[in-house]
Amino acid sequence: MCAACGMMYARGNDEDEKVHRAYHKSYLEGVPFKGWREETVVMRSEGGDRIILASGENSCIRNSKVQEVIKVVEKELGFGEGQLLHKLCKVYLFVSGGRIAGCLVAEPIKAAHEVIPSSASENRSNLPDNKTESAQAKHTLEFGKISFKREVLRRHNHPDKSKEECQGPGAIVCEEEAVPALCGFRAIWVVPSRRRKGIASQLVDAARKSFCEGGTLGISQCAFTPPTSEGKELASTYCKTSAFLVYRDGDV
Numbered sequence: 001m002c003a004a005c006g007m008m009y010a011r012g013n014d015e016d017e018k019v020h021r022a023y024h025k026s027y028l029e030g031v032p033f034k035g036w037r038e039e040t041v042v043m044r045s046e047g048g049d050r051i052i053l054a055s056g057e058n059s060c061i062r063n064s065k066v067q068e069v070i071k072v073v074e075k076e077l078g079f080g081e082g083q084l085l086h087k088l089c090k091v092y093l094f095v096s097g098g099r100i101a102g103c104l105v106a107e108p109i110k111a112a113h114e115v116i117p118s119s120a121s122e123n124r125s126n127l128p129d130n131k132t133e134s135a136q137a138k139h140t141l142e143f144g145k146i147s148f149k150r151e152v153l154r155r156h157n158h159p160d161k162s163k164e165e166c167q168g169p170g171a172i173v174c175e176e177e178a179v180p181a182l183c184g185f186r187a188i189w190v191v192p193s194r195r196r197k198g199i200a201s202q203l204v205d206a207a208r209k210s211f212c213e214g215g216t217l218g219i220s221q222c223a224f225t226p227p228t229s230e231g232k233e234l235a236s237t238y239c240k241t242s243a244f245l246v247y248r249d250g251d252v
């Protein structure tokens with residue numbers, strides 16, 4: 001198995017190696033993409049990069065390129081095969097240098113929960129004051145526990161993730177009371193070679209701009225799924241607060 005892209009293949013078998021080389025490059029740099037004749041372009045940058053929308057409405061969502069990207073995202077974020085997309089999803093693709101370098105899947109939601117910052121911004125096991133932590137945990141853990149369990153279950157389906165990773169990111173504690181929200185970011189993925197260059201933020205901008213016909217959505221109308229530690233960082237940086245909104249399946 002390739003440690004970088006996670007693909008299983010028979011070393012020495014020409015055909016297998018060829019398939020692996022192609023997948024490996026797609027995984028690290030993005031799925032090759034020549035463009036569509038009719039594209040719904042949501043944003044275009046000066047450097048020639050663009051974000052395009054694939055949805056059920058413009059029927060691009062069934063395109064094989066979209067499916068190829070979605071497969072990678074499902075694998076990486078721990079969704080089962082075919083579990084990531086549903087009818088109401090909108091898929092935003094970041095196209096750069098002839099490849100799809102990033103992908104955001106948004107879905108309509110009705111409600112979300114605010115993350116309680118002290119628990120979101122720190123790794124709970126590293127908290128110096130144990131007393132504070134347990135007191136806080138008693139007060140708020142019920143919701144946290146639920147999402148924690150689900151996260152762990154989902155992650156356990158992923159053979160490549162270590163046990164440590166299974167348990168770390170679930171520890172997110174939120175207000176039990178829901179607030180109204182409109183757009184949920186179901187999945188956000190950027191290829192490894194292009195991370196930390198603001199692509200994820202641009203995808204979030206694009207989704208906010210075009211998800212609803214009525215105009216650009218405020219940050220407080222959008223929510224993230226209980227994120228991994230990387231996702232947590234993105235969410236809090238983007239929202240400029242660690243009290244960002246998260247949602248569960250029940251809020252959809």
Ligand SMILES: [Zn+2]
Binds near residue numbers: 006023
């Ligand atoms: Zn590989």
